[in-house]
Amino acid sequence: MLSLDGLVAVCLVYVVALFGIAFLAEKRATEGNARWLNSPFVYTLSLSIYTTAWTFYGAVGSAARSGLEFMTIYLGPTLVFVGWFWLLRKMVRIGRAQRITSIADMISSRYGKSGALAALVTVLAVIGTTPYLALQLQSVTLSFSVFADPGEFAALGTDTTAVWVAGGLALFTIIFGTRSLDVNERHPGLVSAIALEAIVKLAALLAVGIFVVWGVAEGPSDILARIEDSPISEWRSNGARWVGLTVLSAAAILCLPRMFQVLVVENAHEGHLATAAWAFPLYLLLMSLFVLPIAVVGLQVLPDGANPDLYVLTLPLAFDQEVLALLVFLGGFSSATSMVIVAALALSTMLSNHIIVPIWLRVTQGEDPMSGDMRRVALMARRLSIIGVLFLGLIYYRSSGGSVALASIGLIAFLGVAQVLPALLGGIFWRGATRAGALAGIAAGFAIWAWVLLLPNAATSGLMQGLLEQGPFGIGWLRPATPLGIQGADPLLTAMVLSLGVNTFLFMFVSLISFPSPMEWLQGAQFVNVFDHSAPTLGWQGGAAAADDLLIMAQRILGTGRAGRLFQQAAAAQGRAASLPEPNPDFLKMLERELAGSVGAATAHAMVYQITGGATVSVHDLLAVADETAQMMEHSSQLERQSSELTRTAARLREANQKLTELAEQKDTFLSQISHELRTPMTSIRAFSELLMQGEGLDEETRLKFSRIINTESLRLTRLLDDLLDLSVLEHGRVTLNESPTTLQEVLDKAEAATGVLESGGRIRIIRDRASERVDLMTDGDRLAQVFINLISNAQKYCDATTPELRIRVQRQPGRVDLEFADNGSGIPERQQSLIFEKFTRLETARDAQGAGLGLAISREIMQRLGGRLSYVPGQGGAAFRVRLPGRALRAA
């Protein structure tokens, strides 16, 4: 039999080997040369810390007692990994995007970086993990005791073994777990040592399995037959327990602090998850492949009193396979140590970040927290936490003493940490989850779990015992053994349904009725929509790859030529003329500046940092991008405004041009009309004057007649020229109005007299209502009379009624006076109504060509000058004109 000294020596050699591997890996990693470390299989192997000594030894024991049920602990994680695309991928992406350092950090980050939540989860994790640590220490001590002769072992003392193991593990964890405050919290040395241990434990279990199946039994069919013969064949599954344990183990692999550490924090590349998705279930399958055969053979071969939990170790010893037993011992040792190391590391990170450092900062308020001292404090806090956590485990192991209580602690611990699950899943998939909800749910679930499961397990004596048996204050339904008075139920399942049920309900209910803080809402978006916000992150030694990507991006934005020159210059400046430049801060800053010229500073910053993976896009960056976009939109809307303004101006210019063209045409028409008007009298004047000059034989009467014609025509010419002059003056606004007080009656009288209607006995009768004409005016009476004269004489000239009449009606309106001049003739044809105010317009019905056709044009101009209006009123039977006098012409009586 292997001596205890020999065993200790083998252990020491093994530990030294682990240290060596870890040192080598750290060294390679710092040189940037650890390719094998970055392999997805190392990642997968590091996940194997899920199978602790509890499962390494205990699975066989569980199989011996309850058949296939041991599988549930592996089936849950298998389902979770097969469904990696749905959940794990998101968790890892969030972990990398938010630089999450632990499960507590994850929960607290999601809920607005809440310190209280982080502390609560940390406490929960420590309480849930400490018994588990004790369990590992116990398993190592137990496996030592199997090898030791009773005498030797007594001399050494179980406690001493545990102390030595705990001390060694603390040392290892401190050395490789807290070398530096690594930005990405990865520990290559530690991970590589764990990967090696994973191989050792798998190899040990497979070796025993192969020995049992082909060494002891005669192959697989014989083993299956032996299973049928053994008591295990009587196994009848308990459906609820089967499903419950599978779900519990699935929850545990997501929530266990150590699993989170290797799964999310130590993840070097998101793609590794795709390999782990099948490789880790395969690892678990291989781990459980021979569990049942070993249990069956153990039951058959070993004496009845043997502990089934140790069959893996005692079976090879029973067949004197010492080397095999040694391998198994190392496998168990590996399972225990790797779990303890990672758990201690994860817990110390949480304790230091969420409890010790915040307290330190509060205590040392006023001192500069930015000083380098903080780094030292954080590292020291971590080291002390590791020692503290292991010490707690040791105390728990020593005080609990009995192995029976510890054996069941595994599942209890699972349920404890699973209290984080509702808040975790809710935080990842539900935007409405709030901090208050998470706090309420976790706290309630934690309390129920502790009361119903943990306390009964941990309690040993005295007051506590009484409390547990009778319930607090003798309230029976609060008794942990029979919660709510439920009798004879599976305590684990009862606790699971109660704690997780209340937890989930409170989480959702409080989330629904509470309101998130802005930070929470922002973080919620970052978590739930992580795939919209973050690009897949690159590897941690992505130097060259990043430069490649940067070049591709720069080419897209700047063009191939310019980007190439830029990179060449930068490489030359770094003294690496033949290759791509190293993406150091200076180069990145320069590149950012160049890109900013094309896409704006904020976008350039975001793009460069997404590629280098140096940082995720911060809220600040996003806001800056938004600002920039707003500015660009502003700019473009300005351009739009300007362009529409130009369009309007062009339209106005076109209009003006058209008007000018029309005016030119009008002028031409006017000139031709005027020359025509002037020529007619001039022709007759010239003709008659020539006749007078030549005609000797003209009698006096003829001569007189001719002279009269010449005179009449010259008068007409003069009148025409006067009119033209008058119109020109009026049209150009150079008229001076002589405003003076007068009355409407006076002006009308003057006009009537001027037209000679009264003297001639009247070809036309004017009907006036003199009473209504008593309107006091303050206007140019002569000009107004001119308008009236024109209207009266027009009626005289053109009214075609047999007894022509002109009715002048005065209508007083508020603020103005309207005069209507209406005759009883046939009026003006509709199609000519629009033309009558134009120059040189004479109606076709005109009886003579006395006027020049300027009268109405002049009248209209005069009325405009006087501030009034002259318009034709259609539909009155005869021709009707309305003269409107403005309010300003009315004089207060």
Next chain:
Amino acid sequence: MNRRLFLERRTYRRNRLQDAARLAPVLGAFLFFGPVFILTSDTGVGGGTSGWLVYFLGVWFGLVILSAALSFAIGRVFPGEDGAWPPGDGPEGG
């Protein structure tokens, strides 16, 4: 075959592949949980443990194969796109 496609075939395949990856655990849960309810029912008798051991190990191994196939397929159709990684052996190739 010169059929007109109303969907971009590659995108469509890729999306269905993601669906398959998301549904795989549902299939697994069904295969793992289904039998135990049969075994638990009143008429169910104990025994046959060796048979069930072979069944569960078989389903388990089948899931591993399925998961590996899906992971490989997804890695191939996502050439460095959304939520994926460079195909091949990872970043150390860069």
